[in-house]
Amino acid sequence: MKIGIGLPTSIPGRGGDGVVEWALRAEGAGFSSLGVVDRVAYDAWEPLVSLAAAAAVTQRVRLASMVMIGPLHNTALLARQAATVDLISEGRLTLGLGIGARHDDYLASGVDPAQRGERLTEQLARLRDHWEDTTVGPVPFQSGGPDLLVGGASGGALLRMARLADGYVHGGGPARSFASAALRVRTAWEDVDRPGAPQLWAQAYFGLGNPDLGDAYLRDYYAFTGAFAEKVVAANLRNPLEVRDYIRSYDEAGCENLVLLPTVAELDEVDRLAEVVSQVRL
């Protein structure tokens, strides 16, 4: 299993220099990918612009959105943006898309949330069309365009994933729930008789240096979910032992890419996490 780290783009208080430096340090520390999350109605940076900045200062690390709220975007423009990041990074973009969890984000963007599932389905198909055809430019670096990941584990979301994307991003929680989602992901892939096999990605939050600060951030970021916020807080990986156990359990459950998202924007968090990760033998 490969291990990536999130960029602190959605944590209030991060600085411009900080995020770029974070990307550099993360690549230097050997993380396999840099992940970004997406929220509109919050003090958070735009994911693809952030990944473009990271792309400019890194050479090797994969750049992943986990996940962007697809239906908020005009598909042709999203295809261009993603293709551009893919070109800047020379083929390192993995584009994760979902419908998001917040109506606020739709309201703030002036987009009607009705039928967002169907719109995401259409968007997935159209993105590929744009990348393969030449009407809308540029042509991405990766042939056929970046890999597409989709979040959401309902039957409909999994069907969409299996028909039109390259893999699945899990939203967090214990490895056991990931394992049961992964089974259903593969079942969906088999059901639609798609060639190949789905990629399996997952994510979790960590806060090592000052976990209480991290908890407070999560409580704020997930305030819109009501009681669910406490669940997210309870799952925050607050010490090296929890991080190691989590990594091992996800590896055993068959995850291929685990991205650990920061809850505290201090640069030292990159080194702290790298230190812990270096001690895990998979």
Place this chain on the structure above:
Amino acid sequence: MKIGVVGAGPSGLYFSLLMARTGTHDVTVFERNPRGATYGWGVVFSEGTLAELAEVDYLTYLDLERSLVRWSAIDIRHHNSTIRSHGHGFSAISRHTLLRVLEDRAEELGVRVNFETEVSATDLGSGFDLVVAADGVNSELRSHHRRAFRPSLHEHPTRYIWLGAPFAFDAFTFVFAPTPAGLFQAHAYPYDADGSTFIVETTEETWQRSGMNDANEDESVAFCSKLFADHLDGNSLRSNRSLWNRFVTVRTRHWYSLEAGGPPLVLMGDAAHTAHFSIGSGTKLAMEDAAGLYQALNAHPENLRLALAEYEGERQPPVARFQEAARDSARYFEFVGHHLLLDPATFAFNLLTRSGRVTHLDMERRDPSLTISADRLVAGIDAGEVVPPPSLTAVNVGGLDLPNRLVADFGDGTGEGLLLTPTVAVDNVGRSHLGSAVAGSDGSRYSTNGRAVGVVIGHAGARASTRPPGDGLDRPLREGGWEPIACSAIPYSPAHRVPRSMSDDDMTTVIAAFGTAAAWARDLGFALLVVDAARGGLLAGFLSPITNQRSDRFGGDVNARSRFPLEVFEAARENWRGPVAVRLSVTDWIRGGISLEDSIAIASGFAAAGASLVEVVGGGTVAEAEPGYRRGYLISVAAEVRQRVGVAVLVGGGITSRDEADTAIAAGRADLIRIDPYRYRRPLTR
């Protein structure tokens, strides 16, 4: 903390005594009924639950332990035969004793239990730091705060009545009793030295035909006593305000609320969730909830929010798993009549593995002798010979000998008995994409190397003319595309071209193309011909009421919708030597799609037309649907097809191990199994 508990059932009392035991909490219980007024007979615990109870409060455990009855056998009685299966390890206790033990212990620890005290949601306004709603399946607190808890209630279609027998069965006993009105079954188990719970269940139709819908309590008891007289040693069944009911499964999205307008409110036991009685886990889950809430509150004494989040987070997943198993078990008993024609040993194995929680491997450990009997029946091997695991036994399908019962895709696999090609289009119009294999082309890519290879032939119908599937399915070709043909002029998705509704000439062409394709495949030496009538292709388009809107003789009821696919099937069969199979989507995963009864009728039609094997798949009829993906999600429908149509079935879907394959085959649910193909594949990353 000052805690109010509503309901003095097992979970309410157990939670109260655990909290009181810490010496730092003040606990008051409110119970509407008088002391000692209990409904129901006995409750079952597993060894795992007892171990947990022992760990949480040893003294209570000791008190309970003294009153437990333990047994390890399950009897399955039908066709005048009894099969006894060993090694299952149950314990039970009378509900009355359980409550008495818990009451005594709670009161000894200083819990105030107020019997005959009705409290409403508004009474509990202030004075408590936490209110626990342990007020049962009809929880008033849950209904009052339904916006916060988001409960959903599902009523099961069968009828059941909760009775008692005045003696102890020496095993968990299932009795299947056919009557002129239909089948009744009893679930019976002992709870003390001279009492057993005796639940009688039947379908709604049988219940009405038997006249039980008009029966009062006494008449119902008399009817059941007479029906099961052979199993009651001359005793009559007993009633305790027993009536025929339909079981209600309760699920709640949230188990606690901080915004109930008063103190924080938390759900426990049946108030939060119920699980069908046929897996006997209601009280077990309720008491585990009590222990879970106590442990979470103990772990976070200063942070109630976190404690409640942890309680919910810890308890919801195992409860959801039990509810899923209970749903499978409940559904099993709805249709159990269809499995009664199986050999008794196979039927016993089938019954014991119904909920998906017990597999062939578990059965080998628990009851090797029953397992070997079931395995022998699969293999057709006499006693004294070594019996291979069911999935590795040889089988003959329509004259084709296969070395084992596992199936893989051509190109994958390590020794599976049958390999299937991707669908080969019968002609150019029927290709899904430009790279699709077409019948009549060079067949050398399918070198069989002496193994049994089945060729799948089909026509993509409305799903034709798309880009290659590696980068996503159903993305129509912009240039170089062609006009698809289909049953009705309905595009597969908004992006697809509207297909031409097939004319008589189109039908003639397609029938001929299937015949020619079969002849081509025959000459290449394939062992099995599979006609693909699934997943939204041309033939599937006729079968589903969603995609078939024809008003000619090929549209309408299920027989009319099957007419053209059957004509095609027969044309293919005429040009083939050997067995022919059909691949069918048995559900469309959307409202108004193919029903189970439709699927049975369709499969029967193909079996009558000479199909030796039905491959059961699901969906693909329309682009957007809500499939119910989970482990082995198509197996129960496959079993229905197998039993009711009397045809061999191949099924896959969420089956990841040979153990699951062995389980399904030994239980008579399927003949051939396709195990998760991704064992052999790695994702294609750019």
